[in-house]
Amino acid sequence: MSDPDTSAGPVTPASQVWLVVGLGNPGPDYAGHRHNIGYLVIEELARRMGSSFRSHKSGRADVVEGRLGAPGTPAPRVVLAKPRSYMNELGGPVKALATFYKVPPERIIAIHDELDIAFGTLRIKVGGGDNGHNGLRSMRGSLGTGDFYRVRAGIGRPPGRQEVSDFVLSNYNGTERKELPFQIDSAADAVETLIADGLERTQQQFNR
Numbered sequence: 663m664s665d666p667d668t669s670a671g672p673v674t675p676a677s678q679v680w681l682v683v684g685l686g687n688p689g690p691d692y693a694g695h696r697h698n699i700g701y702l703v704i705e706e707l708a709r710r711m712g713s714s715f716r717s718h719k720s721g722r723a724d725v726v727e728g729r730l731g732a733p734g735t736p737a738p739r740v741v742l743a744k745p746r747s748y749m750n751e752l753g754g755p756v757k758a759l760a761t762f763y764k765v766p767p768e769r770i771i772a773i774h775d776e777l778d779i780a781f782g783t784l785r786i787k788v789g790g791g792d793n794g795h796n797g798l799r800s801m802r803g804s805l806g807t808g809d810f811y812r813v814r815a816g817i818g819r820p821p822g823r824q825e826v827s828d829f830v831l832s833n834y835n836g837t838e839r840k841e842l843p844f845q846i847d848s849a850a851d852a853v854e855t856l857i858a859d860g861l862e863r864t865q866q867q868f869n870r
Contacts, residue, residue, distance in 0.1 A: 679739045680857055681765040682707065683756055685774040685797040688746050696817040697749065697830040700773040700797075702842075703815065703849040704742050710850065715744060720762065722746055722755035730854050738857060741765070750796040753804030760805065770810040771853060772801060775830060779816030781838055782845050784868045786813050786852055788861060794826075811856060815849050 684704025685697075692698055708715060708726045715724040724744045731737025741763055745752035760770060768788075774797055779785055789809045792798040802808040820829030834842055848868065856864040 677739075678769065679741060679763050679765050680769045680771065681741050681743060681756075681760055681763060682771045682853055683743045683745065683752075683759075683773065683801075685749065685752065685772055685795075686744070687748050688744070692831070694833040695831050696775055696834060699775045699815045699817065699846075699849075701744055702846050703773045703813070703853070704744055706846050706850040707740075707742050707853060710854075711740075711742070715742075718743075718759065718762075720755065720758045723759055725759070730857060740857065750800055752797055753800035753802070756801050757804040767805055767807050767810045770805075771813060771856065772798065772810055773813045773815065773849060773853065774798060775817045776814035777817060777819055777826065777830070779814055779818070781816050781818040782841050783816040783870065784814065784845070784848055784852055785816070786811070786856060786861065786864050786868055788812070811861070813849055813852050813856070815845060 682704065684700035686692065686701035687695070687698060707730065711726055711728040711730065713726045713728055715726050718725045723746055726742040728740060729737040730740045741759065743759055745755040747755050774795060776785065778793065788811050790812070792802060792808070801810070817830070820826055852864055852868045855867060
């Protein structure tokens with residue numbers, strides 16, 4: 663993989679396309695779950711674009727196409743995507759979108775929940791293992807590589823003896839819901855910074 667990570671300035675010509683994928687499960691039954699933080703962040707990015715999601719012609723994802731960045735700046739093109747498949751099968755729709763828009767793995771960003779990071783915090787990286795995350799595993803299998811960017815939104819570990827699967831597929835508690843909008847905003851900011859300024863500056867700003 664080429665190494666765009668450490669650039670001190672804009673890393674992407676305005677003519678190139680980024681694919682930003684919010685990982686989650688489709689449908690209202692899953693909407694408020696910790697596992698769906700990727701959907702929440704991608705919806706915030708769409709709001710910033712001033713656009714609404716529409717069905718992609720593949721029928722396997724909802725997308726928004728536009729530019730992320732300050733008005734009047736040469737911001738690169740971005741495709742925001744919410745796969746319609748469940749978490750363990752979303753790699754197929756992601757691969758289809760990457761092929762359609764001609765986006766290589768080094769310009770794909772996955773936004774997802776992360777158990778090993780405290781709630782309310784973020785970590786941004788490129789590549790690495792899946793850490794048991796079915797969505798990342800599915801993406802890696804379909805793309806043939808794990809060398810895409812990850813914006814990892816911490817949800818923390820389950821309390822007591824609660825099973826991990828029950829924890830991620832449950833709603834945030836009352837205290838967390840009050841703080842959740844701040845985490846969503848920060849994650850959306852991190853995506854914009856990553857596209858505009860590269861990995862090093864993004865990590866310096868958000869990996870705290």
